[in-house]
Amino acid sequence: MAQSQQSFHLHTLGCPKNQVDSDKIAGTLIDDGLIPTHDPSAADLVVVNTCAFIEEAREESINTILALERERSPGARIVVTGCMAERYGSELADALPEVDQVAGFGVPVHFRTKPDGLSATAETQAPQFDLLNLRRPASDLPWAYVKIAEGCDRACGFCAIPSFRGPQKSREVESILGEIEQLGVREVVLVAQDLASYGSDLGRRGAIVSLVQAAQERVDRVRLLYLYPSDLSDELIEAILVSEVPYFDLSLQHVARGHLRRMRRWGHGEKFLERIKRIRELCPDAAFRSNFIVGYPGETEDDQAELLTWLQEAQLDWCGFFTYSREEGTYASNLDDQVPTELMRERHAELTELQDVITATRRDGMVGKTIEVLVDRQGIGRSHREAPEIDGVVHVPSTLKPGEIYDVVVTRSEGPDIEAVQVETQ
Ligand code: SF4
Numbered sequence: 304m305a306q307s308q309q310s311f312h313l314h315t316l317g318c319p320k321n322q323v324d325s326d327k328i329a330g331t332l333i334d335d336g337l338i339p340t341h342d343p344s345a346a347d348l349v350v351v352n353t354c355a356f357i358e359e360a361r362e363e364s365i366n367t368i369l370a371l372e373r374e375r376s377p378g379a380r381i382v383v384t385g386c387m388a389e390r391y392g393s394e395l396a397d398a399l400p401e402v403d404q405v406a407g408f409g410v411p412v413h414f415r416t417k418p419d420g421l422s423a424t425a426e427t428q429a430p431q432f433d434l435l436n437l438r439r440p441a442s443d444l445p446w447a448y449v450k451i452a453e454g455c456d457r458a459c460g461f462c463a464i465p466s467f468r469g470p471q472k473s474r475e476v477e478s479i480l481g482e483i484e485q486l487g488v489r490e491v492v493l494v495a496q497d498l499a500s501y502g503s504d505l506g507r508r509g510a511i512v513s514l515v516q517a518a519q520e521r522v523d524r525v526r527l528l529y530l531y532p533s534d535l536s537d538e539l540i541e542a543i544l545v546s547e548v549p550y551f552d553l554s555l556q557h558v559a560r561g562h563l564r565r566m567r568r569w570g571h572g573e574k575f576l577e578r579i580k581r582i583r584e585l586c587p588d589a590a591f592r593s594n595f596i597v598g599y600p601g602e603t604e605d606d607q608a609e610l611l612t613w614l615q616e617a618q619l620d621w622c623g624f625f626t627y628s629r630e631e632g633t634y635a636s637n638l639d640d641q642v643p644t645e646l647m648r649e650r651h652a653e654l655t656e657l658q659d660v661i662t663a664t665r666r667d668g669m670v671g672k673t674i675e676v677l678v679d680r681q682g683i684g685r686s687h688r689e690a691p692e693i694d695g696v697v698h699v700p701s702t703l704k705p706g707e708i709y710d711v712v713v714t715r716s717e718g719p720d721i722e723a724v725q726v727e728t729q
Pocket residue numbers: 455456457458459462463464465496497531
């Protein structure tokens with residue numbers, strides 16, 4: 304009797320880098336003959352790609368595993384992979400005996416029960432493949448993330464990523480360009496833990512510039528996320544400005560000089576402002592995003608006041624604020640002067656309130672302007688100012704075709720989003 308085709312359901316948590324890993328796991332499972340399904344209760348294999356970034360993300364990952372475990376059909380396998388599997392592999396396997404396999408980075412996801420009966424308990428295994436360079440399915444959206452490196456060589460005080468993702472490992476240019484061509488999209492969003500230092504582990508410091516240029520020859524838009532400020536060279540600024548996407552996602556984390564040193568990071572607010580000002584002189588339309596950590600140990604009222612003043616002056620388009628999470632094994636977890644949770648929350652609210660007004664004002668300033676949008680799906684587009692899934696969107700007429708690029712005029716703004724109509728052609 305012919306057997307029906309087996310299916311898998313893949314649930315992804317966390318950041319864009321995890322999304323890329325999921326695409327590659329999906330590509331491998333499809334190559335193995337499985338078909339994807341959105342319905343976890345109909346799948347023969349349920350895969351949860353977890354995030355271990357901070358406590359909140361870990362809780363969400365565990366809750367998702369437990370919910371999907373209850374939802375799966377009898378006899379279906381459940382496999383946990385991603386950052387939590389890598390960082391807490393054996394603890395997870397012990398704590399969740401109902402999980403069939405805990406697969407850290409580079410460990411193949413088994414879709415069948417192993418013949419030796421190991422599936423009765425969660426299996427752990429040594430890495431066997433290079434997730435970074437695996438094939439992935441073509442995107443069904445007009446944009447896609449492309450991961451160009453894994454790991455990080457820095458030692459920021461709050462960050463556990465280097466301890467479980469390891470040192471930076473850049474992909475070869477040909478592999479990245481091959482993936483970009485195969486995705487068949489109009490916009491690629493390049494991601495890595497420390498994007499601007501792409502290639503330094505291969506002895507090619509500054510290689511990000513030629514990579515961006517080569518990528519630009521293959522797609523309409525190349526967007527870069529997570530730029531460590533010290534590596535934002537003039538050459539890189541130039542490469543970004545000649546692209547169709549003058550968008551600068553600067554990973555700043557704070558602006559007070561002494562506090563940044565406590566974070567074991569480079570730079571200070573004045574230097575960052577100089578860079579932003581210089582870019583705006585070269586390209587007044589450039590858009591800026593940054594992330595900041597609130598309540599890192601030792602943060603004072605003066606540090607907070609300095610950040611508020613800086614934000615007012617910098618007028619960034621978008622900002623993300625994250626309360627500090629005390630991560631096991633990091634430099635900061637042993638520091639004195641941990642900031643009380645309530646105070647962290649107050650500071651977070653103060654920063655968010657200020658930035659929401661700045662963002663909304665900048666969006667108001669767009670009204671009446673003509674912008675070029677890529678339509679992601681019916682009624683939703685993005686100009687160079689909006690990174691997918693992170694920033695606001697441009698609401699466009701539903702008659703505009705997904706995957707196409709149009710000139711539109713902004714008619715209205717509401718918070719982070721704007722509305723636009725198509726430019727009349729003569
Ligand atoms: S650069 Fe980013 S990934 Fe690397 S240690 Fe710092 S915060 Fe972590």
